Amino acid sequence: MRIITVAFQKGGVGKSTTASALVQAAAHKGKRVLAIDADPQGNFSYSLGAASGGAGTLELIEGTASAEELIQTTQQGVDVIPANWELASVKSGKGSARRLSQALIPIKERYDICIIDTPTAAGELQYNALMAADGLIMPMQANAYNLQTLYQMADTVAEVKKSNTDLCILGFILTQFSDRTTLAKQMQETIIEEADALGIPYLGTIRKAVAVEEAAALQQSLYEYAPNSKPASDYMRLFESIDK
Numbered sequence: 073m074r075i076i077t078v079a080f081q082k083g084g085v086g087k088s089t090t091a092s093a094l095v096q097a098a099a100h101k102g103k104r105v106l107a108i109d110a111d112p113q114g115n116f117s118y119s120l121g122a123a124s125g126g127a128g129t130l131e132l133i134e135g136t137a138s139a140e141e142l143i144q145t146t147q148q149g150v151d152v153i154p155a156n157w158e159l160a161s162v163k164s165g166k167g168s169a170r171r172l173s174q175a176l177i178p179i180k181e182r183y184d185i186c187i188i189d190t191p192t193a194a195g196e197l198q199y200n201a202l203m204a205a206d207g208l209i210m211p212m213q214a215n216a217y218n219l220q221t222l223y224q225m226a227d228t229v230a231e232v233k234k235s236n237t238d239l240c241i242l243g244f245i246l247t248q249f250s251d252r253t254t255l256a257k258q259m260q261e262t263i264i265e266e267a268d269a270l271g272i273p274y275l276g277t278i279r280k281a282v283a284v285e286e287a288a289a290l291q292q293s294l295y296e297y298a299p300n301s302k303p304a305s306d307y308m309r310l311f312e313s314i315d316k
Contacts, residue, residue, distance in 0.1 A: 073106075073180040076242070076314065077205035079190040079198055080212055081228070082221040086247035088115040089284055090211040091189035093294055093303070095120060097311035098185050099150050100295040106143070106179070106186040108132075109155035110172070110197045116189035117154035121146040121291040128154040133162055133171045133200060139179045148293045151183075164196040169235070173204035185315075194228055202232045202239060207314065209275070210244040214259040219266060226270045242314050243273035248280040275313060278306045 078091040088111065098105040109116040110129050117124055122144045131137040132153055143151045176186065188201045202208065210225055212218040222244065233239050244267055251257050264274045283298035290297065294304050 073176075073183045073186055074207065075176070075186045075188065075205045076207040076209060077188045077190060077201040078209050078211065079201065079225070080210045080218075080221060081192055081194055081198075081224050082212070082218060083192045085211045085213050085218065086278065087111075087192070087211050088113075088119065088189050089288065090209065090245065090247065090278070090307070091116050091187050092119040092288065093284070093307035094209075094311055095150050095187045096148065096293040096295050097308050098187070098315075099148065099293065100308075101311070101315070103184040103315075104182065105150050106183045107150055107152045108172075108186060108188045108201075109153065110159070110201045111155055111189050111191045112157050112160040112197075113191070114155040114157075115288075117152060119288040119291065120150055120152050121148050122152040122154040124154055124156055126154075126156070128156055128159070129172075130156070130159045130162060132175050133197075135171065135175065139175055148291075148296075159197065162196050164199075168196065169199040169203045172200040173236075176204060194224075198228075199232065202229070203236045205236075206238045207240055207242045209242050209310075209314070210272075211247045211278075212244055212263070213248060214246050214256050214263060216259070219259075219263050222263065222267060222270070222272070226272065241272050243275035245275045245278055245310060247278045249277040250280060275310055276306065278303055278310070
């Protein structure tokens with residue numbers, strides 16, 4: 073089972089949207105996919121149609137329930153371990169960042185791919201997700217603030233890789249992108265150049281469309297609700313580029 077974490081230490085970049093779209097693309101392609109929501113806000117869980125309020129990722133990390141006990145199979149045809157607000161109370165300690173990785177060992181043969189969504193803040197939940205992963209995708213937007221955060225993420229990954237040598241930055245994407253302004257195109261070029269200097273590949277853009285928000289609000293797969301939309305095409309291209 074490949075484990076891909078979607079993370080970026082800045083909000084509003086389409087992180088949960090990207091995680092959801094990748095899960096939905098994988099399911100659309102017939103993959104056995106598991107979604108793990110490590111963000112207490114639970115947007116990932118909601119968009120996939122998972123029930124909230126019960127046991128989920130907190131219990132998985134703390135070891136009070138097994139992954140098998142916590143999995144929900146949703147109407148979208150994907151298996152989800154959901155989040156809830158209590159997840160924010162997870163405690164850190166010596167070796168605690170390895171708990172998620174260890175908890176997933178018993179079910180690794182059951183799935184082809186696992187996608188993990190994360191909170192924006194660096195901390196125990198994000199570290200657990202990175203320690204469990206062999207791949208990282210970073211959604212960001214084409215502006216100077218996001219470029220600064222890219223440097224921060226590069227530092228975080230370098231630190232995590234001291235313990236998880238399997239972790240690889242698959243690359244970054246620019247979400248909600250429009251090339252109609254000169255500034256957006258200039259920032260795109262700048263970010264690509266700076267990321268390349270950091271050894272971070274550019275995986276492309278995700279064009280903006282209301283279909284993404286509508287599908288999430290209705291808890292429907294993007295590939296059922298708007299399969300011909302621009303974001304559906306962009307996210308499928310992204311998934312196919314990492315499905316190797």
